[in-house]
Amino acid sequence: MFTKQLTSAILATGLVLAPAARLSADTGDAIAGAIIGGAIVGAISNAEKKKKRTVYVTPGSAATRAENSEIQTSLNYFGFPAGVADGVLGRNSRNAISQYQAFMGYPATGQLTQYERDFLVGSYHRAIAGGAATTQMIAANPMGPRGLLKTYQQEAAGMTPTTPVVTQPQAAPPATTAATPAAPSGAMPSFIGAGESASLASHCNQVSLVTSSNGGFTTEASMTDADFALSEQFCLARTYAIASSEEIIAQVRGYTPQQITEQCQGFVPALREHVAALSLKPMNEVMQGVGDFVLQSGMAPAQLAGTARVCLGVGYRTDNMDLALGSGLLLTALGEQPYAELMGHHLSQGFGASRRTDLAMPWYEAAAQAIGNGAVPVFAPGQPERNGLIIKAAYQVGGRSGVAAPAPAPAAPQPAALPSFPVQK
Numbered sequence: 001m002f003t004k005q006l007t008s009a010i011l012a013t014g015l016v017l018a019p020a021a022r023l024s025a026d027t028g029d030a031i032a033g034a035i036i037g038g039a040i041v042g043a044i045s046n047a048e049k050k051k052k053r054t055v056y057v058t059p060g061s062a063a064t065r066a067e068n069s070e071i072q073t074s075l076n077y078f079g080f081p082a083g084v085a086d087g088v089l090g091r092n093s094r095n096a097i098s099q100y101q102a103f104m105g106y107p108a109t110g111q112l113t114q115y116e117r118d119f120l121v122g123s124y125h126r127a128i129a130g131g132a133a134t135t136q137m138i139a140a141n142p143m144g145p146r147g148l149l150k151t152y153q154q155e156a157a158g159m160t161p162t163t164p165v166v167t168q169p170q171a172a173p174p175a176t177t178a179a180t181p182a183a184p185s186g187a188m189p190s191f192i193g194a195g196e197s198a199s200l201a202s203h204c205n206q207v208s209l210v211t212s213s214n215g216g217f218t219t220e221a222s223m224t225d226a227d228f229a230l231s232e233q234f235c236l237a238r239t240y241a242i243a244s245s246e247e248i249i250a251q252v253r254g255y256t257p258q259q260i261t262e263q264c265q266g267f268v269p270a271l272r273e274h275v276a277a278l279s280l281k282p283m284n285e286v287m288q289g290v291g292d293f294v295l296q297s298g299m300a301p302a303q304l305a306g307t308a309r310v311c312l313g314v315g316y317r318t319d320n321m322d323l324a325l326g327s328g329l330l331l332t333a334l335g336e337q338p339y340a341e342l343m344g345h346h347l348s349q350g351f352g353a354s355r356r357t358d359l360a361m362p363w364y365e366a367a368a369q370a371i372g373n374g375a376v377p378v379f380a381p382g383q384p385e386r387n388g389l390i391i392k393a394a395y396q397v398g399g400r401s402g403v404a405a406p407a408p409a410p411a412a413p414q415p416a417a418l419p420s421f422p423v424q425k
Contacts, residue, residue, distance in 0.1 A: 064087070065086075065087030065088070066087065067087075068087045068088065068089050068093075069085045069086065069087040070085075070121055070124075071089070071093070071097075071112065071117060071120065071121065072084075072085040072086070072087075072089075072093055072096075073085045073124065073250075074120045074121050074123070074124035075093070075096040075097065075100060075120070076096075076246075076250040077124050077127065077128075077145060078100070078120075078123070078124070078145045078146050078148065078149055079144060079145050079146050080096040080097070080099045080100045080103075080146075081096055081250075081256060081257050082096035082097075083096075083250075083253060084250070084251060084252075084253045085250070094110035094111075095110070097110050097111070097112055098110045100116075100120060100149075101116065103146060103149070104116070104119075104149060104153065119152075119153075119156075120149075123148065123149055123152050126152065127145070127148050134148070135236070135239050135240075135243075136208055136211065136212060137151065138239065139204055139205065139207075139208040139235060139238075139239050140205055140208035140209050140212060141205075142205060199319055200235075200238065200316070200319060200321065200351045200352075201316075201319045203231070203235070203351070204231075204234075204235035204238060204239075207228070207231045207232055207235045208235065210228070211232055217232050217236075218232055218389070219385070219389065220385060220388050220389040220392055223389070223392065223393060226392070226393040226394075226396035226397045227348075227349075227393075227397055229389060229390075229393040230345065230348055230349065230390065230393045230394065230397060231349060233345070233386065233389065233390055233393075234342075234345035234349055236379060236380055237341060237342060237345065237379040237380075238316045240378070240379045240380065241312050241313045241316050241324075241342075241379070242313040242316050242317050243313070244309060244312075244313055244378075245309060245310050245311075245312060245313020245314055245317070246313060246317075248306075248309065248310050249310060249313075260310065260314065261314050261318060264307075264310065264311035264314045264315070264323060264327075265320075265323065267308075267311050267323055267326045267327060267330075268320070268322050268323055268326060270293075270326070271290075271293065271322075271325075271326035271329065271330070272322075273289070274286060274289050274290050274293065274326065274329055275322050275325045275326050275329070275352070275353075277289060278325060278329070278343060278346070278347065278353050278359075279347070279353045279354035279356060279359070280354075281359075282359065282362065283340075283343075283359070283362040283363055283366065284362075286329070287329075287332065287333055290329045290330065290332075290333040291333050293330075293333075294330070294333055294334065301334050304330060304334065305330070305331055305334045305336065308327040308328075308330040308331045308334075309327070309331065311323055311326075311327045312324055312327035312328055312331065315327055321346070321351055321352025321353075322352060324342070324352065325342075325343070325346060325352050325353065328342040328343060329343065332366075336378070337366055337367060337369075337370030337375055338367050338370055338371055338375055338376070338377055338378045338379070339367070339378060340363045340364075340366040340367040340370070341363065341364060341367035341368075341379065341390065342363075343360075343363040344360045344361070344363035344364035344367065344390075344394065345360075347359050347360035347363065348360040348364075348394065348397055348398075357394075357397055357398040357399070358398065360394065360397075360398065361394060361395075361398050364390060364391060364394040365391070367390075368387050368390065368391050371387050372387070
C-alpha cells in the first residue's frame with residue numbers, strides 16, 4: 001500500500017520516466033539499470049520494459065575514440081553535459097561543445113578547433129591536478145566548475161582573475177518562531193526545514209573566500225572560531241557530495257542532468273515528515289522513522305542508496321535543502337554512518353533545519369564513531385585529522401567545556417532485513 005501511494009504521488013507530479021533499460025552506468029558503481037527511475041518511482045510499466053534497448057555504434061579508430069572520450073569527460077567536468085564518455089561525438093556531445101564555445105566566447109559551431117580542444121582538455125587536467133585547491137576555487141566561484149575556465153582564460157591572457165569580494169560569512173539566521181514550537185502529541189510537524197530561506201550555496205561561496213584569505217582551512221591546532229571551522233567542513237562535505245553525484249550522473253545514458261534533477265524531487269514529498277522531525281526529535285527517533293520508510297518502500301537497499309547519493313549532490317547543487325537532507329537521512333539509515341555528519345552540520349548551522357546544537361551532537365558523534373571504528377570517510381578521505389577537528393568544534397559550539405573522545409553513539413535502528421543487503425559503492 002505504501003509503495004502504491006508513493007508511486008501515485010510522484011507520478012501525479014508529472015515525473016513520467018523513460019524505460020529503465022536505457023540507463024547504464026560504470027560497473028564500478030552500484031548504479032545499474034533502473035537506479036534513478038526505479039528507486040524513486042518503485043515501478044515501471046510492462047509496456048516500457050518491453051521496449052528495445054538502444055544500440056550505440058562506436059565508429060573510428062581507437063586513438064580517435066580515446067581523444068573524443070577525453071573531450072567528453074572534460075565537457076562533463078565543466079558542466080557541459082556530453083553524456084557518457086563513449087568516444088562518439090553525437091548530438092549530445094555537439095550540443096555540449098556548442099555550449100562550451102558560447103560560454104568561452106568562441107563561435108558556437110559544435111566543432112572544436114585545435115586550440116579550443118587543447119584549452120578544454122588542458123584545463124580539465126589542470127583542474128584535476130589541483131586537488132583541494134581546485135575544489136576551493138570551484139566553491140568560491142558562483143559559476144562553479146565553469147568558472148575555472150574563465151579563470152584559466154584570464155590567466156592565459158595575462159590578466160588578473162577577478163573574483164567577488166565578500167566579508168566574513170554570518171551564520172544562518174535562527175529559525176522563525178513558526179517552526180520552533182514542539183508539535184502536539186500525535187500530530188505531524190507542519191514545516192519542512194526552518195532554515196530553507198538561507199542559501200547554503202551563497203554561504204559556502206563566502207566561506208571559501210574567507211578560507212582563501214586565511215591561507216587555508218582551519219586546523220584543530222589553529223582553531224579560534226569553532227562555528228566557522230564547522231562551516232568550512234560543511235562546505236567541504238557539500239563539495240564532495242556534488243562531485244560524487246555529478247560523476248555518477250555523467251555515466252548515466254538516456255537522461256539529461258536536468259531530467260535527473262526533476263526526478264530527484266520525488267524524494268522531497270516522500271521524506272517530508274522525516275526531514276521535519278530532524279528539528280524536533282533525537283537522532284534515534286528520526287532514524288527509526290527513516291528505517292521504517294526503507295522497509296515499507298519495497299526497494300532494494302543498494303538501489304535506494306545509489307539513488308540517494310545521486311540526489312544528495314543534486315540537492316546541494318540546486319540549493320534544495322529538503323532534498324539534500326532526505327537523501328542524507330536515507331544513506332545514514334542504510335548503514336552508511338559517516339553521512340550522519342551532514343545532519344549535524346545542518347542542525348548546528350541552521351540550513352534546512354532549526355538551529356539545534358543540542359540535537360546536532362549525536363549526529364556528529366555517530367559519524368565520528370563510525371570512522372573511528374574503521375568506516376571509510378565519504379568526505380575528504382585523505383584528511384584523517386578532519387574527524388577530530390569536527391568533534392572539537394562541535395563540542396565548543398554546543399557549549400561543552402571538555403573535548404573528550406566521543407562515547408559510542410547509539411546505533412541507528414537497523415531493521416532485520418537490512419544487514420543482509422550490503423550497500424555497494
